[in-house]
Amino acid sequence: MFVSYNFRIIAEHDFGLSYANRGFQYNDGFFETLIWHQGKIRFLDDHLDRIKRAMQVLSLTQLPQLTASFLQTEANALIRQNTLDTESIRIKINIWRESGGLFTPESEEAEILITVAPQQPFPAVIGQADFYTGLPNRFTPFSFFKGPYALHYVQASLAKKKAGLDELILLDEQKNISECLVSNIFWIKNNQVFTPSLESGCIAGIMRLNVLRACQMLKIEVWEGFYTKSDLYAAEAVFTSNVTGLRPILYIGQKQFATNHPLVMQIEQLVLA
Known part of the structure; x- marks a missing residue:
């Protein structure tokens, strides 16, 4: 499996987090779940708006790469790299603050992890x-x-x-x-x-x-x-x-x-x- 870490696609076994990671230590971050359906991320602009508002509330510096066109391209590349061939794919974006500090952070910079997986079907009712x-x-x-x-x-x-x-x-x-x-x-x-x-x-x-x-x-x-x-x-x-x-x-x-x-x-x- 391949993931996108800080907008660089790498093998899953090459990805790792420090024990000092603020998402792990203090839950200093958030996640967003998106659906890729038939070649397109559904409601992408709405997701990006919520991501940007969440980053603002958490006092995280906005990531300039998080535009609709870039994220669609990054998701497509990640899906191809993982050779996923299903109609619907779940995209998960995790964003957290850079390591440093205890309760008081030393940074407002963010890190980002993007993963993809087939969307499992749910019962209709x-x-x-x-x-x-x-x-x-x-x-x-x-x-x-x-x-x-x-x-x-x-x-x-x-x-x-x-x-x-x-x-x-x-x-x-x-x-x-x-x-x-x-x-x-x-x-x-x-x-x-x-x-x-x-x-x-x-x-x-x-x-x-x-x-x-x-x-x-x-x-x-x-x-x-x-x-x-x-x-x-x-x-x-x-x-x-x-x-x-x-x-x-x-x-x-x-x-x-x-x-x-x-x-x-x-x-x-x-x-x-």
Whole structure:
């Protein structure tokens, strides 16, 4: 396998990190997941915007190479080097601060690692979901991107596995709906779309953004806010969104929801066109 480390493609066995790496020592960095589909990175400009905003919040110097054209070219080269021949490929970008210092960094310069792997298929429908009762989500200046607060996602994933569930729904500190483990959450009632506010601590998902854009184009009324379990249970259909697409939820607890709602299909058709 080959990886791109600081924009240089090298063999995986030649890549290594120092014990002083700040991502390892202090979680001083973040990651971004993108989907390459049929020769093109999906929603690339939106991903780059979130990457740049995350770097700004973390006081990291912007990487001038991170342009749409350069990243597409780098991803294509990395895919060819790894001889990947699948329709969809997952691209992961890890960015962290250069080594140096304890809690107080000595640098604002960033390092970057880009890896690629075939995108594994997901079931079209999430069969059984429920609510996570462990660590709550919390809104911070860092909660819109992925990385700094991954521990509670790990713990929730362990709880999901132990319970034999297909998905868990995370709540905020006031027990409002926030998001799912690796996706944002939406629901439909009376031909209106509802989704938690970013202030619930959910990720500012790239697919979430494009679902909202699609609803605007389709003239579907959207409500972003703070919602409880009761609001979710009153829905006609519930679906999740992440870079891989949209997936309806069949059951939350004992409550069954529609998995073929026409609005969901319209939105999905538009965002994945």
